[in-house]
Amino acid sequence: MADEQPVPHDRGHELWTVEGGASRKLLASIDRWVNAMVGDDGIDMPLSSRSEQVDATIVARQDGLIVGCAAVDYMLQIWAPSVRISWFAGDGKRVSEGDEIASLSGDRDSLLVIERPILNMLGQLSGIATNAKRWSAIAPKQIACTRKTVWGLMDKWAVHMGGGLSHRLSKTDALMIKENDLASMHQELDSHEHRLVAFLQTVDMAEVGAFLEVEVRTEKEAMMAAMVWAGRKSEGVDRLVIMLDNFTPEACKSVSEQMIEQDLRQHVVLEASGGITFEGLDEWRECGLDVVSTSAINRGVKPMDLSMLAQGL
Structure with a gap:
C-alpha cells in the first residue's frame, strides 16, 4: 500500500x-x-x-x-x-x-x-x-468491493468479514462524483476538467458524508484534482479520494509518482477501479495505490x- x-x-x-x-x-x-x-x-x-x-x-x-x-x-x-x-x-x-x-x-x-x-x-x-x-490475503487492507451488489449491505457484510473493505454503504453514505454527475454541474463551463476543478474548489466538506471521492479519466485530471485539493489544505480538509477509472497499472504508478514528485500524494487517497482481476492483483497492489476496488469480489461468486x-x- x-x-x-x-x-x-x-x-x-x-x-x-x-x-x-x-x-x-x-x-x-x-x-x-x-x-x-x-x-x-x-x-x-x-x-x-x-x-x-x-x-x-x-x-x-x-x-x-x-x-x-x-x-x-x-x-x-x-x-x-x-x-x-x-x-x-x-x-x-x-x-x-x-x-x-x-x-x-x-x-x-x-x-x-x-x-x-x-x-x-x-x-x-x-x-x-x-x-x-x-483477495484480501494478497492485498490486505487494500481490496474493496463496490456498490454493484446482489444482496446490498449483506454482500458488504460478507466482504467485511472476509477482510475486504466495504467502500461506501450507500449513495448517501459518502459523496462520489462520477462522470454523469459532473455533466450536470457547472454547465456554464465548457469542459469536464473545468467542471471538476470548479466542484472541488467549492464543495462543502460538511455535506459529503464519510468521505469525498471523484472519478477521473486521465492522468491530467488526476493531477488537477490533487493540486486543487492541496490548495485547500489550510482548511483542514480530509484527504480526497481520487478514483483512477479504467487506468492500467502502469498509468496508476505514473500518477502516484508524479504526485510524490510534486508533493501532492499526502493530500489524496488513490483508488483504481475497472478491469481488476484476481490473476493480476499482485501487479495492481504494487503500483502505488491505496485502494483497489472491484465487484468481482462479491458478484458472480x-x-x-x-x-x-x-x-x-
Whole structure:
C-alpha cells in the first residue's frame, strides 16, 4: 500500500463489530432480504406443524469462511420459531470440508420448508466471505468491493468479514462524483476538467458524508484534482479520494509518482477501479495505490457448498 494511513473505505464497522455483532443498519437489511427470500419460496406466514420432531446437521462440503449465521438466526426467529439451531462455527469462523457447522431441531415439515432458504443465504454469504478472504490475503487492507451488489449491505457484510473493505454503504453514505454527475454541474463551463476543478474548489466538506471521492479519466485530471485539493489544505480538509477509472497499472504508478514528485500524494487517497482481476492483483497492489476496488469480489461468486443432513427421514 502506498500510504499507511487508514483509508476511509473501511465502513464495515457500521454493519458488524466483534463486540456488538450485527448493527441496526445490517439487521434492517437482513429483514428486507429475508422477507423477500421466504416470500419467493412460498412462505407467507410463520411455519408450524404437528409433525414429528427431527434433528438435522449443516455440514461444510468445502473449506471456507462462514458468514450468515446472524441472518439465519433472524430468519428462524421470525419465520420458523419452532426450529432451534445451535452453531458450532459462528460468523467469521473458518471451516474445513466435512466440518459440522450447526445442528437444528424442530418439527419435520417446518424444517424441510425452511431448509432451502437457510442454505441459500448461508451458502451465498459464506461464498462471498471466502472469496473476499482470498483477495484480501494478497492485498490486505487494500481490496474493496463496490456498490454493484446482489444482496446490498449483506454482500458488504460478507466482504467485511472476509477482510475486504466495504467502500461506501450507500449513495448517501459518502459523496462520489462520477462522470454523469459532473455533466450536470457547472454547465456554464465548457469542459469536464473545468467542471471538476470548479466542484472541488467549492464543495462543502460538511455535506459529503464519510468521505469525498471523484472519478477521473486521465492522468491530467488526476493531477488537477490533487493540486486543487492541496490548495485547500489550510482548511483542514480530509484527504480526497481520487478514483483512477479504467487506468492500467502502469498509468496508476505514473500518477502516484508524479504526485510524490510534486508533493501532492499526502493530500489524496488513490483508488483504481475497472478491469481488476484476481490473476493480476499482485501487479495492481504494487503500483502505488491505496485502494483497489472491484465487484468481482462479491458478484458472480460461487456459493459455498453446504448440505443439511436430517436424521430419521
